[in-house]
Amino acid sequence: MSEIFGVPVQALMGQLMLGLVNGSFYAMLSLGLAVIFGMLNIINFAHGALYMMGAMFAWMGLNYFGIGYWWSLLLAPLGVGLVGILIERSMLRWLYKLDHLYGLLLTFGLALIIEGLFRDQYGVSGQPYSIPEELTGAFNLGFMFLPKYRAWVILASLTVCFATWYVIEKTPLGAYLRAATENPQLTQAFGINVPLMVMLTYGFGVALAGFAGVLAAPALQVSPLMGSNLIIVVFAVVVIGGMGSILGSIVTGLGLGIVEGLTKVFYPEASATVVFVIMAIVLLLRPAGLFGREK
Amino acid sequence: MKRKLIGALVGAAVMSMTAGQALAQAKAPAAKGMAAKPAGVKLSGEMVKIGVLTDMSGVYSDLGGQGSVTSAQMAIDDFKAQAKPGWKIELVYADHQNKADVGSNKAREWYDTQGVDMMTDVLNSAVALAVSKVTLEKKRVLIDAGAATTRLTNEDCTPYTVHYVYDTYALANGGGKAVVKQGGDSWFFLTADYAFGHSLEKDTADVVKANGGKVLGAVRHPLNASDFSSFLLQAQASKAKIVGLANAGGDTINSIKAANEFGLTKNQKLVGLLTQITDIHALGLPTTQGMMFTEGFYWNLNAETRDWSRRYFAKMKKMPSMLQAGVYSAVLTYLKAVQAAGTDEADAVMKQLKSMTINDMFAKNGKIREDGRMVHDMFLVEVKKQAESKEPWDYYHVRSVIPGSEAFQPLSLSRCPLVKK
Numbered sequence: 001m002s003e004i005f006g007v008p009v010q011a012l013m014g015q016l017m018l019g020l021v022n023g024s025f026y027a028m029l030s031l032g033l034a035v036i037f038g039m040l041n042i043i044n045f046a047h048g049a050l051y052m053m054g055a056m057f058a059w060m061g062l063n064y065f066g067i068g069y070w071w072s073l074l075l076a077p078l079g080v081g082l083v084g085i086l087i088e089r090s091m092l093r094w095l096y097k098l099d100h101l102y103g104l105l106l107t108f109g110l111a112l113i114i115e116g117l118f119r120d121q122y123g124v125s126g127q128p129y130s131i132p133e134e135l136t137g138a139f140n141l142g143f144m145f146l147p148k149y150r151a152w153v154i155l156a157s158l159t160v161c162f163a164t165w166y167v168i169e170k171t172p173l174g175a176y177l178r179a180a181t182e183n184p185q186l187t188q189a190f191g192i193n194v195p196l197m198v199m200l201t202y203g204f205g206v207a208l209a210g211f212a213g214v215l216a217a218p219a220l221q222v223s224p225l226m227g228s229n230l231i232i233v234v235f236a237v238v239v240i241g242g243m244g245s246i247l248g249s250i251v252t253g254l255g256l257g258i259v260e261g262l263t264k265v266f267y268p269e270a271s272a273t274v275v276f277v278i279m280a281i282v283l284l285l286r287p288a289g290l291f292g293r294e295k
Numbered sequence: 296m297k298r299k300l301i302g303a304l305v306g307a308a309v310m311s312m313t314a315g316q317a318l319a320q321a322k323a324p325a326a327k328g329m330a331a332k333p334a335g336v337k338l339s340g341e342m343v344k345i346g347v348l349t350d351m352s353g354v355y356s357d358l359g360g361q362g363s364v365t366s367a368q369m370a371i372d373d374f375k376a377q378a379k380p381g382w383k384i385e386l387v388y389a390d391h392q393n394k395a396d397v398g399s400n401k402a403r404e405w406y407d408t409q410g411v412d413m414m415t416d417v418l419n420s421a422v423a424l425a426v427s428k429v430t431l432e433k434k435r436v437l438i439d440a441g442a443a444t445t446r447l448t449n450e451d452c453t454p455y456t457v458h459y460v461y462d463t464y465a466l467a468n469g470g471g472k473a474v475v476k477q478g479g480d481s482w483f484f485l486t487a488d489y490a491f492g493h494s495l496e497k498d499t500a501d502v503v504k505a506n507g508g509k510v511l512g513a514v515r516h517p518l519n520a521s522d523f524s525s526f527l528l529q530a531q532a533s534k535a536k537i538v539g540l541a542n543a544g545g546d547t548i549n550s551i552k553a554a555n556e557f558g559l560t561k562n563q564k565l566v567g568l569l570t571q572i573t574d575i576h577a578l579g580l581p582t583t584q585g586m587m588f589t590e591g592f593y594w595n596l597n598a599e600t601r602d603w604s605r606r607y608f609a610k611m612k613k614m615p616s617m618l619q620a621g622v623y624s625a626v627l628t629y630l631k632a633v634q635a636a637g638t639d640e641a642d643a644v645m646k647q648l649k650s651m652t653i654n655d656m657f658a659k660n661g662k663i664r665e666d667g668r669m670v671h672d673m674f675l676v677e678v679k680k681q682a683e684s685k686e687p688w689d690y691y692h693v694r695s696v697i698p699g700s701e702a703f704q705p706l707s708l709s710r711c712p713l714v715k716k
């Protein structure tokens with residue numbers, strides 16, 4: 001069997017696959033952040049908490065109302081989106097004119113409150129959520145045993161990411177959005193309801209987080225801490241990709257998932273830090289990020 | 296400029312708070328000096344103050360956390376009801392966030408300014424080692440119920456630290472030995488990358504080798520890793536019969552969950568080295584049935600444990616982990632020792648503690664050795680199948696009772712300088 005640096009190629013392929021799965025989560029979460037930052041100029045620290053909320057909604061739906069996984073995939077993001085709209089209407093919209101720092105502090109505070117509420121109610125060990133019937137079992141890819149569920153995660157996430165990118169970059173609606181980002185006053189003068197679009201964008205951005213949460217529920221333990229474990233890495237992904245860049249966040253998310261996966265093979269102790277090392281290097285060489293434009 | 300202003304404001308707020316506390320403390324003794332003249336018990340600050348330092352909100356907060364605070368309070372209430380002491384007992388608690396520096400700073404603050412006499416829980420080995428050093432320096436008492444590392448009673452032992460509930464040696468010796476004897480003779484470890492994980496891996500590897508097994512490798516994962524699939528794939532590739540999980544809390548839960556998903560459990564057996572009842576509850580029996588491990592306490596053991604645990608359940612809506620049950624016993628034992636010694640002065644209390652025999656719902660004929668190890672029986676348990684479980688939280692078959700003398704490291708092997716050989 002051939003080897004690369006003492007690691008069998010088969011094992012390496014397996015790890016690449018898993019890196020892609022984790023990368024899918026990073027991509028979806030950082031995409032939401034990028035959309036929100038691009039439109040609202042808000043650094044949404046509550047993103048991790050809303051991702052956790054998506055997973056918790058799925059669990060609650062199943063245990064209190066008997067709503068299955070597939071319906072949750074639709075309903076939980078809607079619920080999270082509504083919560084997002086509520087946050088935007090009641091709190092965030094007063095902060096657009098102010099420094100980034102205020103939005104960051106507000107969303108950070110919200111994240112702590114949301115997490116605290118769920119932790120108080122459910123504890124940190126979390127709740128089990130089983131994989132839907134249709135997706136149990138695994139594909140034997142020859143080089144690895146890939147659970148069907150993980151394959152579904154990659155598929156679903158890529159579809160959602162692509163659709164988002166398409167809507168924003170290629171449709172008239174996306175064009176309005178981009179125009180409103182560039183110059184809100186002028187766009188409003190053309191008769192486009194900018195505040196409504198901003199509200200819906202925030203709702204959509206956090207709904208993406210909720211969707212990622214539902215996808216994660218069967219794969220990871222549904223726990224109030226699941227968001228805070230992930231959010232810092234996702235922020236690093238956004239910084240590396242370039243704040244506000246749609247394509248950047250998708251590509252970087254997937255790429256960093258793979259890099260992290262490889263680190264877990266060659267030097268597992270560093271797997272929690274490798275993303276930040278890359279972030280430091282990127283910031284030194286390209287302060288606006290790999291796909292970002294300097295303003 | 297803005298930052299400086301905020302800094303100054305926070306500084307002023309903290310100063311005013313601590314000043315207020317100091318004032319309150321200065322007033323307190325005068326106020327109750329006459330009222331509560333203890334019958335022959337000499338106390339510092341006119342009261343016994345107990346500090347529960349634990350993880351209140353992180354990965355280990357279900358193992359200790361609020362549950363530990365509750366059981367410490369139960370111990371104080373029970374002691375007051377039984378012994379009717381003429382002195383005051385106070386409880387404080389804080390979150391160490393699993394950070395050694397936060398923990399040692401808190402310990403310093405409690406000992407220096409709050410007059411804390413005894414600290415307990417202190418889960419997380421890294422924090423425990425740091426707090427133990429502060430305790431030695433300040434000459435108070437640490438009865439650690441939560442940490443696992445054997446260093447507390449070996450290289451880093453002190454005259455003021457008691458290690459109460461379990462340690463990595465006992466976990467390895469119970470679960471590890473039983474598994475090797477059943478034919479699980481090749482091992483691969485999934486290890487949390489810090490003091491505790493390393494200690495647990497090493498102790499288990501020693502037991503495996505001593506019983507004729509071999510260790511094929513290990514992979515170290517960061518504390519709080521969210522995804523374990525990649526580590527499990529490496530464990531799978533090792534072809535070891537047994538995959539030992541040298542981690543705890545949320546990490547163990549996510550490892551077990553991913554192992555099931557990736558089909559690892561079809562050809563290999565998963566052994567949680569520090570699995571606790573809260574983990575089993577979180578994962579459910581279908582995922583965990585058949586797992587074997589060592590526990591220091593099980594609520595459904597006998598009438599006494601059931602009785603106490605139901606009281607605990609009424610407050611917490613959960614059954615206690617061995618840590619939480621241990622905190623109760625530790626606080627109760629400490630208070631009895633203060634009563635018997637007639638003082639809360641650390642040397643006298645420690646002398647008393649080491650001469651006592653501990654008998655309560657947690658320990659039967661428990662003894663605290665000169666190296667600080669509390670020796671009591673441990674249990675080898677196997678997780679029940681769903682069909683065998685008769686009520687909520689009815690999760691274990693107790694397969695054997697490991698007598699304290701076998702469960703813990705013998706004194707002759709101790710590397711603690713306090714042990715006279």
